[in-house]
Amino acid sequence: MGKSFSIAEDMPALIARAGFVDVAVKKYKWPVGPWSSDAKLKELGRWNLRNWEEGMEGWALALYTRVLGWSYDEVMRWLKEVRAALRDRNQHVYHEVSVVYARKPE
Numbered sequence: 033m034g035k036s037f038s039i040a041e042d043m044p045a046l047i048a049r050a051g052f053v054d055v056a057v058k059k060y061k062w063p064v065g066p067w068s069s070d071a072k073l074k075e076l077g078r079w080n081l082r083n084w085e086e087g088m089e090g091w092a093l094a095l096y097t098r099v100l101g102w103s104y105d106e107v108m109r110w111l112k113e114v115r116a117a118l119r120d121r122n123q124h125v126y127h128e129v130s131v132v133y134a135r136k137p138e
Contacts, residue, residue, distance in 0.1 A: 033099055043132050052134035064118055064125040080127075085115055 036042070048055045063077035064084050088111050096102040096110075117123055 040130055047132055047134050051137060053137045055132065055134040058131045060129045061126045062129050064127060065121065067121045067124050081118060084118060088114060
């Protein structure tokens with residue numbers, strides 16, 4: 033495809049190369065779904081689950097149909113299974129979110 037899937041990992045170096053200094057990365061684990069016992073993470077998980085459920089089709093459709101050769105119907109069936117798995121409170125799914133901090137040089 034000629035595309036990189038490591039943009040998040042490459043971002044600190046790209047930001048430094050652009051001339052920013054004191055580049056630092058803070059990583060967070062966000063739950064996907066309201067499975068956490070922590071009230072704040074439970075609320076974050078609810079919103080994150082909604083983001084995933086509404087975004088997955090757009091994230092997957094072109095890749096799976098154009099690159100992997102799946103049909104539209106195959107992708108939609110698979111996404112239905114993924115959504116069901118994400119809603120299962122016995123599955124403690126999360127994703128890592130990286131925030132890059134930097135400042136302009138003086």
